[in-house]
Amino acid sequence: xxxxxxxxxxxxxxxxxxxxxxxxxxxxxxxxxxxxxxxxxxxxxxxxxxxxxxxxxxxxxxxxxxxxxxxxxxxxxxxxxxxxxxxxxxxxxxxxxxxxxxxxxxxxxxxxxxxxxxxxxxxxxxxxxxxxxxxxxxxxxxxxxxxxxxxxxxxxxxxxxxxxxxxxxxxxxxxxxxxxxxxxxxxxxxxxxxxxxxxxxxxxxxxxxxxxxxxxxxxxxxxxxxxxxxxxxxxxxxxxxxxxxxxxxxxxxxxxxxxxxxxxxxxxxxxxxxxxxxxxxxxxxxxxxxxxxxxxxxxxxxxxxxxxxxxxxxxxxxxxxxxxxxxxxx
Ligand code: DP6
Numbered sequence: 001x002x003x004x005x006x007x008x009x010x011x012x013x014x015x016x017x018x019x020x021x022x023x024x025x026x027x028x029x030x031x032x033x034x035x036x037x038x039x040x041x042x043x044x045x046x047x048x049x050x051x052x053x054x055x056x057x058x059x060x061x062x063x064x065x066x067x068x069x070x071x072x073x074x075x076x077x078x079x080x081x082x083x084x085x086x087x088x089x090x091x092x093x094x095x096x097x098x099x100x101x102x103x104x105x106x107x108x109x110x111x112x113x114x115x116x117x118x119x120x121x122x123x124x125x126x127x128x129x130x131x132x133x134x135x136x137x138x139x140x141x142x143x144x145x146x147x148x149x150x151x152x153x154x155x156x157x158x159x160x161x162x163x164x165x166x167x168x169x170x171x172x173x174x175x176x177x178x179x180x181x182x183x184x185x186x187x188x189x190x191x192x193x194x195x196x197x198x199x200x201x202x203x204x205x206x207x208x209x210x211x212x213x214x215x216x217x218x219x220x221x222x223x224x225x226x227x228x229x230x231x232x233x234x235x236x237x238x239x240x241x242x243x244x245x246x247x248x249x250x251x252x253x254x255x256x257x258x259x260x261x262x263x264x265x266x267x268x269x270x271x272x273x274x275x276x277x278x279x280x281x282x283x284x285x286x287x288x289x290x291x292x293x294x295x296x297x298x299x300x301x302x303x304x305x306x307x308x309x310x311x312x313x314x315x316x317x318x319x320x321x322x323x324x325x326x327x328x329x330x
Contacts, residue, residue, distance in 0.1 A: 001046060001047040001048055001086065001119050001120070002044070002045065002046035002047075002048075002119050002328070003044070003045060003114075003115045003116075003118035003119040003324060004042065004043065004044040004045075004115055004324065004325050004326070004327065004328045004329065005042070005043055005110075005111045005112075005114035005115035005118065005322060005323065005324050005325065006040050006041065006042045006043075006111055006322065006323060006325050007040060007041055007043075007106075007107045007108075007110035007111035007114065007140075007143045007144070007322035007323075008035045008036050008037060008039060008040045008107055008143060008146065008319035008320065008322070009035075009036055009039040009040065009041070009094075009096070009102060009103040009104065009106050009107040009143060010033040010034060010035045010036060010103055010106050010107075010139065010142045010143050010149065011033055011034055011036060011103060011178060011180075011281060011283065011289050012031050012032065012033040012139065012142075012281070012283070013032050013033060013034060013220050013224075013232065013235075013236040013239070013281065013291075014029075014030070014031050014032045014213065014216045014217050014220050014235075014236070014239050015031055015239060015240065015243045015283070016029065016031035016138050016139060016151060017029070017196055017199065017209065017243045017246065017247075018196050018199060018200050018206065018209075018210075019138070019196060019197070019200075021157070021159070022197070024135060024158070024159040024162075025134050025135050025136075025137070025138045025159075026153070026154065026159050026162050027138060027151070027153045027162070028153065028200075028210055029153055029209075029210060029213040029214075029217075030150060030151055030152050030153040030213075030217055031139075031142070031150070031151045031217075032148065032149065032150045032151075032167060032217060032220050032221065032224075033139070033142045033148070033149050033151075034147075034148055034149075034176075034178060034318055035142070035143060035145065035146045035147060035148075035149060035170070035318060035319040035320070035321075036178060036180070036314075036316040036317075036318075036319050037170075037316055037317050037318065037319035037320070038095075038180075038314045038315070038316045038319070039094075039095065039096045039102060039103075039107065039180065039314060039316065039319075040094065040095060040107055040111075040319070041092060041093065041094040041104065041107035041108045041110075041111045042092070042093050042094075042111060042325070042327070042329060043090065043091070043092040043093075043108065043111035043112050043115045043329070044090070044091050044092075044115060044328045044329040044330055045075075045088050045089070045090050045112065045115040045116045045119045046088060046089050046119065046330075047079075047084065047086040047087070047088045047116075047119055047120060048086055048087075048088075048089070049086055051086070051087040051088060051089055052087060053087050054068065054071065054072045054075060054087050054088050054089075054090065055087075055088075055089045055090065056068050056071050056090045056091075056092070057090070057091045057092070058092050058093070058094075058098065058108075059092075059093050059094065059098070060091075060093070070136065071090060071112065071136075073136075074109060074112060074113065074116075074132075074135065074136040075088055075090075075112075075116055077132060077135060078113070078116045078117055078120060078122070078132065079120070081117075081120075081122060081132075082117075082120035082121070082122050084120055088116070088119075089330070090112065090116075091329040091330050092108055092111065092112065092329075093329060094107065094108065096180075096182070096314070097182065102180065102182070102283075102285065102287055103139055103143075103283065105136075105137035105139065105140060105192075106137060106139035106140045106142065106143045107140075107143050108136075108137070108140070109133050109136030109137040109140030109143075110129075110133045110140045110141075110143035110144050110322045111143075111322060112136065113129055113132045113133040113136060113140070113144075114129060114133075114144070114322045114323075114324065115324070117129065117132070118324055126144050126145065126321070127163050127165075129144045129322075130142075130144045130145075130163040130164045131159065131160065131162070131163045134151075134159070134162060134163065134164075135159075138151070139151075141162075141163055141164045142164045143322060144164060144321065144322050145164055145165070145166045145321055145322075146166075146169065146170040146318065146319050146320035146321040147166050147167070147168050147169040147170040147171075147172060147318050147320075148166065148167040148168040148172065148173075148224045148318065149164050149165070149166055149167060150164065150165055150166075150167050150217070150221070151163070151164045152164070152165065167221055167224055167225070168224050168225060170318045170319065170320050170321075171318075172224070172227075172318070173224065173227050173318065174294070174317065174318075175227075175293050175294040175295070176227075176229070176291070176293065176294075176317065176318065177291070177292050177293065177294055177297040177315060177316065177317055178289050178290065178291055178316045178317075179289065179290040179292065179297065179300060179301050179304060179313055179314070179315050179316070180287065180289050180313065180314040180316060181264060181287060181288050181289070181290065181304050181310050181312075181313050182287055182310070182311050182312040182313070182314075183258060183260040183261065183264070183286050183287055183288065183309055183310060183311065184258055184260065184286055184311070190254050190256075190284075191284075192283075192284040195247060195250075195254050195256075195284060198250045198251075198254065199246045199247055199250050199254070201250075202250045202251040203246045203247070203249045203250045204249060205242075205245050205246045205249050206246050208242075209242055209243065209245075209246045212242065213239075216235050216238070216239045219231055219232075219235040220232055220235050220236060220239075223235060223236075229277055229279075229291070229292075229293055230277065232279075232291065233277070233278070233279030233291045234279065236279060236281050236291065237279040237280055237281060239281075240280070240281040240282050240283075244256070244257070244282065256282070256283075256284050256285050256286060257282070257286055258286040260286065260309035260310075261282065261286045261287075261288055263307070263309050264280070264288040264304070264307070264309060264310070265280055265282075265288060267303070267304070267307070268280045268288070268290055271300060271303070276292075276296050276299070276300065277292065277293065277296065278290050278291060278292040278296065278300055279291045279292075290304070297315055298315075301313050301315050
């Protein structure tokens with residue numbers, strides 16, 4: 001009744017932004033991500049009669065309220081599938097700041113899903129794990145897999161065709177790097193969940209976002225499969241800017257960028273002027289992630305780490321699948 005899993009976070013190259021079904025977490029558009037080897041969450045779950053309620057700690061801090069409710073909802077799905085009613089103790093730890101636009105909910109819900117299903121002896125195929133993880137946090141369905149991953153939006157109302165699959169495995173393109181720059185570790189004020197709903201309700205640009213996303217998916221898939229950084233990077237950078245345009249044009253506006261975010265975006269453009277190929281992407285937070293090839297990665301990372309705006313850098317490559325491990329957190 002106890003298991004521990006670890007899952008890597010993932011950063012979308014074509015973003016998921018907007019739900020057609022908020023309860024089941026079904027997206028309006030498909031998305032593609034890269035699973036990152038250096039950012040991960042480890043979660044231990046134990047179900048037992050000795051617990052009278054679900055107890056959660058994140059990075060050794062006791063959690064209550066909305067965050068606990070989200071985890072309980074996820075555990076209820078899994079308890080129902082396993083036909084058990086035992087409450088659980090859950091401990092989760094990440095090696096990077098949570099809720100700051102570094103996809104902490106992706107790695108957290110992927111690790112939670114894998115650990116909890118194993119603890120209850122449900123040995124589920126990855127597709128099923130992805131469907132369950134999706135209902136905790138949309139982007140988590142992609143963190144079940146390593147490498148390069150597409151979340152197919154699906155069309156069914158029950159969500160059974162809305163899950164992730166691998167576009168290319170972890171070792172497909174070892175030269176591709178993503179440098180994650182942590183600018184401000186503070187948590188974002190508007191969670192992605194609320195931001196998406198507000199975008200759909202009020203941004204006049206949301207329709208335009210949906211109109212170009214299919215073509216971005218096609219280009220990013222080809223960029224990955226043919227290992228073409230220019231095609232992949234240009235499309236991913238533009239896709240991120242399009243998503244942020246929908247956010248900026250909501251009422252009230254959602255601007256996840258901080259002044260430092262723009263300084264880094266300009267630095268990426270400056271590097272390109274100097275013939276160093278790299279591209280940025282940004283999620284629901286101020287952090288700037290930069291795609292580049294291994295031959296330039298050290299130089300680019302050094303450049304960022306010397307900037308006063310940057311607190312920490314992670315030089316990542318494609319990471320592996322979510323997996324069970326022996327090292328328990330309690
Ligand atoms: C901007 O997966 O965190 O990072 O499904 O409401 O939990 P919920 O949202 P979440 O949103 C991620 C949004 C994004 C883009 C992406 O990762 O595709």
